[in-house]
Amino acid sequence: MPLLEVRDLTVEFPTRHGVLRALDRISFSIDAGEILGVVGESGAGKSLTGAAIVGLLERPGHIAGGEIRLDGQRIDNLAAEPLRRIRGRRIGMIFQDPLTTLNPLYTIGRQLTETMQTHMRLSDTEARRKAVGWLDRVGIPAAAQRIDAYPHEFSGGQRQRVVIALALCAEPALIVADEPTTALDVSIQAQIITLLKDLTRDHGTAVMLITHDMGVIAETADRVAVMYAGRIAEIGPVAAVIRHPAHPYSDGLMASIPSLEHRVNRLRQIDGAMPRLDAIPSGCRFHPRCPHVFGRCREQQPELLDAGSTRAACWLHADG
């Protein structure tokens, strides 16, 4: 049984101009110890998927259909209090901006011990000892002294380390990391990614890694889901999706990324832009931009179909 199972997840936003469907029947699963990358361009719905899983959808957005199971137990229909216990204890979160995650008025030691003591039975000394241990593990130098410092006394990279410690300290089974390295410079980014990978390997934690950076996914994730306009366009092992993308959108996306290895004269570009939620095209959402479009694409929406080693929502794979 997978650790996290999402089936037909649909998220809607009622507005004055009608209901906007931001996520449309998304299904995927993550096993224990696995890192699933979720990639897509802004507005594709990747952050929304993460927010729905941790129960932090911003109103008036709400789950309008489908279910989310953690260890077989449904978590999408829980009341506020049981959900709060699961969030933090069973699911940890890392967001893009460490400054908004940390409380500027509390020392980081207090934030760590408070998180642990909310979810676990620990004495004050025990919690503090563990907090120092976590800071040490995420690579904060002189952890025993730095534990009484406030967030502003740390640099950006160190703050993100503290946030990771905070997400991990209650030893959750699943971590939802939304653009954890986007605000950081490449050299710091590499440190954080290495750290995240090591920690999840050591603790068997499952990770849902949401990012727009295909490079980060390539070296971190086991599998990847490519999202487009509120749907999963393709999902499969990371090497397969990158080297032999089966969906024309993932194909275009990979080709549009400039490479460090060799220089091309022109980058392949996908013309046009992702549709707005109030103007979703009929049939396949990608068809107006797709170089392989044919009749069926304009009328019928494809579900995920087997496409070699990945699964792609594309009619090109209808008979394979």
Next chain:
Amino acid sequence: MVERPTLEAIAVSHFFDVSRPFLQRVFTGEPRRRLRAVDDVSFVIAPGTTFALVGESGCGKSTIARLAVGLYEPSNGDIVFENQALSSARAQPAMRRRMNMIFQDPYASLNPRWRVSDIVAEPIRAFRLATRPNEVQGRVGSLLASVGLTVRDGIKYPHEFSGGQRQRISIARALASEPDFLVCDEPTSALDVSVQAQILNLMRDLQQRLGLTYLFISHNLAVVRHMADRLGVMYLGRIVEQGPAEAIFRRPRHPYTRLLLDAIPDLEQVGRARTPVGGELPSPIAPPPGCPFHPRCPLANERCRMEKPAHVTADSVQVACHAVEEARDG
């Protein structure tokens, strides 16, 4: 014959005064403090080429962008535009119109209350490149067409466009004064990759068609590799390595360039473990003595901690590193 460079920076430095207020300094006896954003930087940009500056946040690359179009005055050194001091070139409208800038954030750099056609027409009117309304509108139409928009887009407001389209509008506006030299400060870092590819392709097309010269600032090495003819790698206000982009990418010499290239996740290396660069960028208010990179450098020795390395040229690439100079770099 050596072509006259479009832009030349000669030993340029720029300081920011970050001292506390005067009275506080009097009471605490604290000295003035200066932040060295740009420290003794020299480069030359040949006409029709792209010179790229790459580095992490706080390395001074955006300060150079601003120095290059005259938004800041250099504290030391000279910037020469087409054989004239930049400040005197900026004083003449005929010269001033020949340089322009494209900014990172296409949301903040367009006036939300103006129609797109007015945004693009403003430089044409300001420099009196055309005066009759028909003529102005004709020029605006062809500028919009050259960046892949339509004349009809001219009557809309910026908020009706996506990020990529707004960046096209910024480019159309930058081209309106018929410049030769464009400073592009992170022009695609706010955009999604597929849109980034559209804008990068457009910028290369325009360069070829109009013979533009670019100073291209980015933190993204892959983007820089795609755009640059020559490349400068910046660290803490200094250019630590510069030369032909291909030569640097093929064989990076400075330890920082190597670590930077190694730290980039690349699609062609699925599952590869990166060797993270240890440590973080030191404060430019109190830069380390000697080579600014020595606290993070795997090759640092006593000399690196004491003495600032000078630029040494080897195979058309300039490197400021004692280890490379002494061939300690393996």
